Amino acid sequence: MNSALDILRGCAVAIVGAGLVGRGWAVVFARAGFPVRLYDANPEVLQAAPALILTQLEGLERYQLLDEPSSVVASRITPHHSLAGVVDGAAYVQESILERVELKRELLERLEALDDGNRIIGSSTSGIPASQFSSGLTIAPRVIIVHPVNPPSLVPLVELVPSPSTSPQTLAFAKNLMQAVGQTAITVNKEVEGFVLNRLQAVLLREAWALVEDGIASPEDVDKTVRDGLGWRWSFMGPFETIDLNAVGGVSDYARRLGPLYQRIAASRTHDAPWGGTLVEEVEAHMRGQLPLDQLAQRCQWRDLQLMAFAKHRKENS
Numbered sequence: 001m002n003s004a005l006d007i008l009r010g011c012a013v014a015i016v017g018a019g020l021v022g023r024g025w026a027v028v029f030a031r032a033g034f035p036v037r038l039y040d041a042n043p044e045v046l047q048a049a050p051a052l053i054l055t056q057l058e059g060l061e062r063y064q065l066l067d068e069p070s071s072v073v074a075s076r077i078t079p080h081h082s083l084a085g086v087v088d089g090a091a092y093v094q095e096s097i098l099e100r101v102e103l104k105r106e107l108l109e110r111l112e113a114l115d116d117g118n119r120i121i122g123s124s125t126s127g128i129p130a131s132q133f134s135s136g137l138t139i140a141p142r143v144i145i146v147h148p149v150n151p152p153s154l155v156p157l158v159e160l161v162p163s164p165s166t167s168p169q170t171l172a173f174a175k176n177l178m179q180a181v182g183q184t185a186i187t188v189n190k191e192v193e194g195f196v197l198n199r200l201q202a203v204l205l206r207e208a209w210a211l212v213e214d215g216i217a218s219p220e221d222v223d224k225t226v227r228d229g230l231g232w233r234w235s236f237m238g239p240f241e242t243i244d245l246n247a248v249g250g251v252s253d254y255a256r257r258l259g260p261l262y263q264r265i266a267a268s269r270t271h272d273a274p275w276g277g278t279l280v281e282e283v284e285a286h287m288r289g290q291l292p293l294d295q296l297a298q299r300c301q302w303r304d305l306q307l308m309a310f311a312k313h314r315k316e317n318s
């Protein structure tokens with residue numbers, strides 16, 4: 001297919017952790033033509049995974065986002081009941097287990113014991129730098145963060161975050177692999193908690209909480225501002241591109257005209273604000289008024305349908 005398949009030399013991709021993200025990764029790798037081996041420490045999760053994955057694939061098929069029948073893609077995915085079994089013959093492991101550093105460390109120690117000297121391990125962690133669970137291991141040069149956005153089968157961005165021990169070859173492999181499966185990879189050059197995506201999201205959410213706390217806007221109006229304002233441009237261009245087009249002289253002109261305003265805004269938020277207390281209760285009450293908790297899962301399905309319609313639009317117009 002392309003260079004990443006050459007690198008894999010006909011080997012499989014192993015996914016460890018068959019929860020929300022692991023199942024999404026299974027779709028991503030299988031639809032790109034890779035044999036996928038799937039494992040979860042919880043046998044019930046593993047047993048339920050193929051049917052849930054098939055449902056995802058059928059949704060993609062309905063939106064013409066698959067090049068082959070969903071059954072063909074699904075047939076590439078095989079559940080395995082042990083860690084040794086799932087990594088046997090796999091050149092790449094996508095770790096997608098719970099977000100707990102000690103569990104990730106323990107898993108890497110077990111993967112080190114099963115190492116074949118070549119296998120590369122990508123971690124789906126949302127924000128833990130790899131050195132916190134790979135340091136001191138002989139496999140550390142072949143460990144890298146490969147952080148997706150949920151669901152990875154619909155949202156293409158992946159953050160590649162090498163630790164100081166990660167080899168340049170591992171980073172190059174991960175870039176090739178992500179390209180081969182149709183994801184958009186960025187490289188986070190230095191280890192930092194939250195990487196890039198969640199750091200950007202953190203700033204927006206910090207201000208969103210504060211605007212509600214200060215009585216400046218309701219949660220509904222904050223959501224509207226992103227949904228019907230900022231988000232329109234952000235769905236196809238980034239913040240630097242946005243401001244580059246918002247002043248006749250480009251980004252430096254924008255910085256000259258509006259930099260002082262943004263600086264005053266930043267200076268007005270000098271302390272960190274814990275997420276908790278009456279503020280979270282207020283937003284929770286507001287959100288539950290719009291959407292009862294028992295309808296949350298249904299709304300997630302609605303979100304995925306919106307994402308599929310958007311992915312179809314992007315595919316047809318890119």
Ligand SMILES: NC(=O)c1ccc[n+]([C@@H]2O[C@H](COP(=O)([O-])OP(=O)(O)OC[C@H]3O[C@@H](n4cnc5c(N)ncnc54)[C@H](O)[C@@H]3O)[C@@H](O)[C@H]2O)c1
Nearest residue numbers: 017019020021040041042045096097098099124125126150
């Ligand atoms: N949910 C998201 O939006 C999202 C997005 C990007 C990245 N992530 C990251 O992806 C990872 C997985 O998140 P998730 O949302 O899929 O969680 P999840 O709870 O849905 O799935 C985790 C799975 O890992 C299994 N597991 C735990 N320890 C294991 C082990 N030692 N070996 C094999 N399986 C094991 C659990 O049984 C569970 O099924 C986390 O690191 C998370 O931070 C999550």
